[in-house]
Amino acid sequence: MKASTVHLRIEQNSFFSGRGSQAWALDNIAVLGKGPQEIEEDFDDVTPCNLLGQSRGVYKTYCSSSFKALVFSGQTTSSVGHFVTSVPLFIPHTGLAPVTSPNLIFREDFESISAIPGTKWASITGGRISIPECGNIDTTGAGYAAYFNQSGTRSIQTQSLDLTKARFLSFKVRIGGGSGCETADIGKDVVVEYQVQGGSFTQLVKLAYNGYTVGQTVNVKLPSAAQTNATFLRWRQLTNSGTGTDEWAIDHIRVTYTAYSTTIIFSESFDTTPIIGGTKWASISGGAFKTPDCGSIDLQGASSLAAFFQQTGTRSIQTQRLNLVNARTLSFRVRIGGTSSSSCETADVNEDVVVEYQPSGNSSYTRLKLLAYNGYLTATTVTIALPIAAQTAATAIRWRQLEHGGSNTGEWAIDAIEISSSPIATPTLTTIFSDNFDASSTAPGTKWSAFFGGTFSTPDCGSIDLSGFSSEAAFFSGSATSRYIQTVALDLSFARSLSFRMRIGGSDGCDPADDDEDVVVEYKPAGSSSFRQLMLLPYNDYTTAKPVTVSIPPAAKTSSTVLQWRQLEHSGANWDEWALDHVAITGYIFSEDFYPTPSFPGTKWQLISSGSIKTP
Numbered sequence: 001m002k003a004s005t006v007h008l009r010i011e012q013n014s015f016f017s018g019r020g021s022q023a024w025a026l027d028n029i030a031v032l033g034k035g036p037q038e039i040e041e042d043f044d045d046v047t048p049c050n051l052l053g054q055s056r057g058v059y060k061t062y063c064s065s066s067f068k069a070l071v072f073s074g075q076t077t078s079s080v081g082h083f084v085t086s087v088p089l090f091i092p093h094t095g096l097a098p099v100t101s102p103n104l105i106f107r108e109d110f111e112s113i114s115a116i117p118g119t120k121w122a123s124i125t126g127g128r129i130s131i132p133e134c135g136n137i138d139t140t141g142a143g144y145a146a147y148f149n150q151s152g153t154r155s156i157q158t159q160s161l162d163l164t165k166a167r168f169l170s171f172k173v174r175i176g177g178g179s180g181c182e183t184a185d186i187g188k189d190v191v192v193e194y195q196v197q198g199g200s201f202t203q204l205v206k207l208a209y210n211g212y213t214v215g216q217t218v219n220v221k222l223p224s225a226a227q228t229n230a231t232f233l234r235w236r237q238l239t240n241s242g243t244g245t246d247e248w249a250i251d252h253i254r255v256t257y258t259a260y261s262t263t264i265i266f267s268e269s270f271d272t273t274p275i276i277g278g279t280k281w282a283s284i285s286g287g288a289f290k291t292p293d294c295g296s297i298d299l300q301g302a303s304s305l306a307a308f309f310q311q312t313g314t315r316s317i318q319t320q321r322l323n324l325v326n327a328r329t330l331s332f333r334v335r336i337g338g339t340s341s342s343s344c345e346t347a348d349v350n351e352d353v354v355v356e357y358q359p360s361g362n363s364s365y366t367r368l369k370l371l372a373y374n375g376y377l378t379a380t381t382v383t384i385a386l387p388i389a390a391q392t393a394a395t396a397i398r399w400r401q402l403e404h405g406g407s408n409t410g411e412w413a414i415d416a417i418e419i420s421s422s423p424i425a426t427p428t429l430t431t432i433f434s435d436n437f438d439a440s441s442t443a444p445g446t447k448w449s450a451f452f453g454g455t456f457s458t459p460d461c462g463s464i465d466l467s468g469f470s471s472e473a474a475f476f477s478g479s480a481t482s483r484y485i486q487t488v489a490l491d492l493s494f495a496r497s498l499s500f501r502m503r504i505g506g507s508d509g510c511d512p513a514d515d516d517e518d519v520v521v522e523y524k525p526a527g528s529s530s531f532r533q534l535m536l537l538p539y540n541d542y543t544t545a546k547p548v549t550v551s552i553p554p555a556a557k558t559s560s561t562v563l564q565w566r567q568l569e570h571s572g573a574n575w576d577e578w579a580l581d582h583v584a585i586t587g588y589i590f591s592e593d594f595y596p597t598p599s600f601p602g603t604k605w606q607l608i609s610s611g612s613i614k615t616p
Helices: none
Strands: 009-011 023-026 029-031 039-041 058-061 068-073 083-085 104-108 121-125 127-130 145-148 155-158 168-175 190-196 202-207 216-221 231-237 248-256 264-268 281-285 287-290 306-309 316-319 329-336 353-358 366-371 380-385 396-401 412-420 430-435 448-452 454-457 473-476 484-487 495-504 519-524 532-537 546-551 562-567 578-587
Touching: 121 127, 168 190, 168 202, 202 216, 231 248, 281 287, 329 353, 329 366, 366 380, 366 546, 396 412, 448 454, 495 519, 495 532, 532 546, 562 578
Parallel strands: none
Antiparallel strands: 009 083, 023 068, 029 039, 058 068, 104 248, 121 155, 127 145, 145 248, 155 231, 168 216, 168 248, 190 202, 190 231, 264 412, 281 316, 287 306, 306 412, 316 396, 329 380, 329 412, 353 366, 353 396, 430 578, 448 484, 454 473, 473 578, 484 562, 495 546, 495 578, 519 532, 519 562
């Protein structure tokens, strides 16, 4: 069933007139697949939108349930029995994912709750069941959700649930995002937790404060420890700034035996030779679609085509601009070089491959991940969480080798590429450094060692704060020869990423920047006397405030690293202005990439016995 438009019909084949007591009911219809249209109908809305075709049933509550269903009973004047026909449904030609009908163990749409505590929920604090001020986050119902915007502790907890057969938890969530909901600040994350009878709460997943600014579906696989006959589930915000701040909402909660389907936004297996300039790929250089010399990297192990790079010149492949607004994860298979027993020449130092993205309206690429030359000697699956900045309506993804020694050297291949709507449940991170410039920032001070050519003030062209309120930032418009801000020495040994908001020039009171008046982000590792460039922010790409996220490179992960934002040049006071806000560095409590080679004993490791730090 791959036609563009289809009708679904459910009919009673035989009908005995005169037996009016015969009745049957229909509920929880779902069409789940790879396409953008996911159809669900539970008849709890009195005017269902997905099944408005001809029907001989009525919508009413059945048995002892509090939910409505489509109920058929009594006689008909038709020669056929009772039936219902859907409106035209669009089923994409990409095909349907093989999905088993979800068996509901627990369900909540917040459309008919009369009180908490009740049969499903034990408690709610800091929130209420209502339509969020920023709008409905679940389009299948009337708009009610568990909405949190009050002061104090914010949480909602279920009653004890029998989850012995449960496997998956799914729900929709929004955290901040504007349009009536105040945007959450750093650290105002939401966690989902479970508690086994008599025990303490254990974290299932952490939802980052800035990762759910629009309503998104989250799917979580339940661990075996949560599969008991008396398990509590809880959604809780770690902290908030008071009434009307850091708001969030959850809706459409399901606990099931099987997982709901994930929307596949982009996929490429190279099983047939792609067309460059077609719907998927914009360009390929230095490579071809063929089976790699060292063998297939396909998960199925077949002699499969891949994008294989072994030619001279630039080596890269780039997608067309894709709509990644709902994308959360990029995954692919990759192999760089090979082993002495393979037919692919091993890559040398610096012959790494980078994955980059170019968001809508942007002319430069931002790095997603560096694939080390010696880290993928055998085919490996790589999964990357897409940052918010990459989730635009016209984003291009590119794989590119930094350098190579010529034809048949430093060979590499990619295959089995997939971009999906399913987010990655990331490990809990800790905030290493943060500054919103809202509380009397000083330089020199405890966070900043130097600040020239600017002031801590509201930019002339308005706040660049995520909340949209009149908020201070590091605003640069002075006449000083150099405009820059520099942190104190920071311990970034376990840092993972740097994020901030940036605006360069524009309008509305800020003078537009000119050619070569870009801003660079730089770092100076421990023991170094000079700064190294982390990224360049082009003068014409940030005329409106934008979030920026960049991975901390291994060379910057030292115990005494200084970060610096610096404008390359400017034309004087009140010209080429720019502003910086919401600076945050996050990382792990402990991490180790074994690059650069650690010392024994040292700050991380006490000793190593019968081993060495080297490529296996």
